[in-house]
Amino acid sequence: MNLARLDLNLVVALRALLEERNVTRAGQRIGLSQPAMSAALARLRRHFDDELLARVGGHYELTALGQVLLDRTATAYEVMERLFASQADFDPSSETREFNLVASDYAVAVFGTELARVVHEEAPGIRLRFTQPPTTVVDDTATLLSTTDGLLMPHGVISDFPATELYEDSWVFLVADDHPSVDDRLTRNDLGRLPWVTYQRTYDAPAVRQLGMLGIEPRVEVSVDSFLLLPLLVAGTRRIALMQARLARLLTPLAAVRVVEPPYEAVPLREAMWWHPVHTHDAAHIWLRETTARVGRRMADVPEGPAAY
Secondary structure (H helix, E strand, O other): OOHHHOOOHHHHHHHHHHHHOOHHHHHHHHOOOHHHHHHHHHHHHHHHOOOOEEEEOOEEEEOHHHHHHHHHHHHHHHHHHHHHOOOOOOOOOOOOEEEEEEOOHHHHHHHHHHHHHHHHHHOOOEEEEEEOOOOOOOOOHHHHHHOOOEEEEEEOOEOOOOEEEEEEEOEEEEEEOOOOOOOOOOOHHHHHHOEEEEEOOOOOHHHHHHHHHOOOOOEEEEEEOOHHHHHHHHOOOOOEEEEEHHHHHHHHHHOOEEEEOOOOOOOOEEEEEEOOHHHOOOHHHHHHHHHHHHHHHHHOOOOOOHHHO
C-alpha cells in the first residue's frame, strides 16, 4: 500500500459515510456537496472493491466490510487528529487542551486526584478526562493507546510500549472490624476458607497469578467492577478483599473495616503511565509525562504499606 498515492481526505469522507449511512447527510456533515460526496463514495468503492453502503429498500446498510471499517476509520481519524495537533512548543500556563487518560477508579483516587491538583495550580487551561479501561485493553492495547494520551496501569499486565514510571504500592487485605474469626492476622488457610470480594477485571493480574502459584484458590462470593466498593462489601461480613495499600488508607475511615497484612510476601505494584510512540516528540505530551512523573516522585515520599495505618 503506497500512502503517497492516497488522498487522506478520503478518511474523513469514509467516516462520515459509514456513520451517517446517507450520502447527503455525510456531505452536509463535512461540508461537501451531494455530487462531491457521491464522487468520494465512488472512489472509496473502487479502492476497497466493495459497495461499503448497500441499498436495502429505501435506505443504505453497511456491507460486511463497511462494518469492519466503521471502527477502524474512527480510530484512524482520531490518530490523524492527534498527529496534526502535535506541537513543537507548549506553555502550560497559557495553553488550552484536554488530555484523556484511561485509568481504573483506583488509579484516579490514588494518583489522579493529586495530578489534577497540580494541573489546576500550574496549567489552568488544561482539562483532564479520566475514562475506565475497556475490557479489550489487554487484547488491543495498540488501538487504545493510539486514541488516548495515556493508560495508567501496573507493570505485569501489558508490555512493549513506552512507559513513564509513577509510584509503587503494596497489597493488603481488608476484613470487617468485627470479623468473628480474624484478629490481627490472616493465615493461608484463612484465604482458602473465607469468602472473598474481588475486583472482577484482570488488571491486578500479577497479584492474582501469585495467589495461584501459592496454591490459593479464592472462594469468590461477590465480584464488582470497582475497587472503591470493596470496603463496603467487606464491612459487617465474613468476607475478605485484596486491595492496594494506598487506596485502603483512603477508604478504611469510610467503612467498618481494618487492614491486615498478607500471610505471604506479596509482589509489589509498580504503577506506570503507558503511551503510544506517536506522542514521543509532541511538546504537550512531553509536559504531561514530565508532570505525571513529578507527581509520582512526590508520592514515593508517602509510605504505602500497612505501617502507614
